[in-house]
Structures are given as structure tokens and as C-alpha cells.
Amino acid sequence: MSYLPCELHCHTVHSDGDFEVKELLEAARDNHLSLIALTDHNTVSGYDELDDSILPTVRGIEWTTYFGHMLVLGAKEFVDWRDAKPDNIDEKINEVKAKGGVVGIAHPFQIGSPVCTGGRWEFSIRDWRQVDYMEIWHEDISRVNSENDRAPQLWTRLLDKGYRIAATYGRDWHRPQRGGHYGCTYVDIEGEVNQQNALRAIRMGKTVVSTGAKFFFRLHRHGNTFDIGSTVKRGSYTFSFFTDLHSREKDAGEESVKYKTIKIISNGDKTVLETRCDERHARLKLEQDKWYRAELWGTVDGKKLPLAITSPIYCE
Helix, strand or coil: CCCEEEEEEECCCCCCCCCCHHHHHHHHHHCCCCEEEECCECCCCCHHHCCCCCCCEEEEEEEEECCEEEEEECCCCCCCCCCCCCCCHHHHHHHHHHCCCEEEECCCECCCCCCCCCCECCCCCCCHHHCCEEEEEECECCCCCCHHHHHHHHHHHHHHCCCCCEEEEECCECCCCCCCCECEEEECCCCCCCHHHHHHHHHCCCEEEECCCEEEEEEEECCEEEECCCEECCEEEEEEEEEECCCCHHHCCCCCEEEEEEEEEEHHHEEEEEEECCCCEEEEEECCCEEEEEEEEEEECCEEEEEEEECCEEEC
16 A cells, blocks of 8 residues: 555544544545544444444544543554643653554644643643644635644644644544535555555654645665665665655645645755655755655645645655
8 A cells, every 4th residue: 555545533422523433434435535533532332333344443532621632543442531631741741652552642722622621732841752743734725724834833843842743634634514625634555445454554653744746755865765764774765756746636625726846844844855746756965864855845725835735755
């Protein structure tokens, strides 16, 4: 398999969604998603209704607190979220990891609502090495969704500090929606499409957030190939870009979207290479102690925006 479209943040009537579990699975299948994560607020009661014959599913939960929302995927046992506080969140995350769970930060700059209060991330994490991924894009893809500007900035600052955190998109899917433009997370799932292999890919940082277009890269040097999430030695590498601008076109909104360029971004959010969006190869010298990610840029109704962002590779 190679970078399959997934939705890692979904809700049903077991929390504040309108979907029955089966309806969610059927909607995801009809939307040509390859896998979803069921992440109802503070409950796992929907698990018994999941049916992987309709669509492969990751069992998850969204810890919903006054200090932020945390996505826990694949934990083998329940970890109590009710006593999570800003000063003990590291210990709670360690409990999740000990139970085999994957930890993600949901919509760190969401304002929240009377139902889902506390959406903004205010936990005081001391060890970000224990965090597997962060939603750098959330909900609709639009020019006015300011949280989708601030979350990538936080993620970049953490990458600069040496933390290896994968990027994801979260539709935060609660109900059938008409209008709007929603993206997906492409996950490089190797082997059978199931919870185990999806979580392995997320842990390894093999993810891409996208407004729809399928976009990823591989590195080549001395006959060796390296995927997103890999650690490589410094030196000159060839980037091979894989770009399908027509993938998931049916999900596009009414905006005028035009694809323009591919950028390679490194520490400090610095563009170190820029080329046409139809370019297939580029050569770049990677420096020690740097990270590198690829971004697909274009315009949405004339505004210049990133339209896909990969998780990084790391140069040691």
C-alpha cells in the first residue's frame, strides 16, 4: 500500500455525533476513505458496533477536558482521563503508552463550544517525545479558519526543538455535512489495512495532511530509498515527488483551487528548495541535525496557501 486516505477523528451518537456507528462506517466507505478512527468523547461504548467488514477502523477515544482534547488510539486497556490536569498530563500519557496507545493532540487552537469546552490545548507537557502526532489542520479547509495557521506554527516549533511528531488532519466528523471543503490524512500503511498497521505508520511518522491531492516523496542515495519519517545521514539526496492533483477531487468545495509549486521546508520554517508542482525529481544537500518536509502550494480563491504538508524526514 502507499499513502491511503484516512480520517482519524470521528464521532457518533455515543457522544455528540449524529451518526449511528454503522452510518459513520458507510459514510466513510462511500467517501472512499480506506480507514477511520472512532474517537467519541470520553467513551468507548461504540466499539461493540464497529464492523471492519464495512471499513477497517482504529479503536480510539477523545479525552475531552477543560484543558484540551487528546486523541488516544489503540490502547489495549482503558486509561482514566477524568483526573487529567495540566501538571500531570505527562504521567497520564505514560499510562497510555504503557497500554500500547498512540497519543495525538487534537485541534490545539480550537476555541471550543458549550458542548466541547476546553478545545484549546493548555496542558503543560514536559516531554513532547511521548506525543506521536498533532492535528495541524482541523475541520474545513477555508481562508478564514485561523487555527489552521497557528497549529502548523506550533508543530514547526516543536520540530525545531528536536521532537519527532507526525502531522495529521482532523475532520472532527460528527454528522453528514453539505458544503465546505474537507481534507484527509494520507497514511502509508504497509500490508493489510488494519488498526495495527495504521498505528505503526503513525508512530513512524509516515503521514501527509492534504486538502485532497495525494502528495508524498521519497529520498534516494547510493541505491538506497528512504520514506517520510526516516532518519538519514547528511549528504546529497534526490527527492522523488509523487503528486496526484486529481485525487479526491469530488470532495473539493466551491473554491477555485490552483496548484503551483512544491517546497522543501526545513528548520525555522525556511524554504530551502522550490520547484514546479509537476516536477518529479529534485536534488538537495541535507544538513546534519535538520528536519525536512515537503509542501504542495497553490492558491484558494486567489490566496496563496499550502494544500498538502508531509511529515518530515530527519537528518542526524
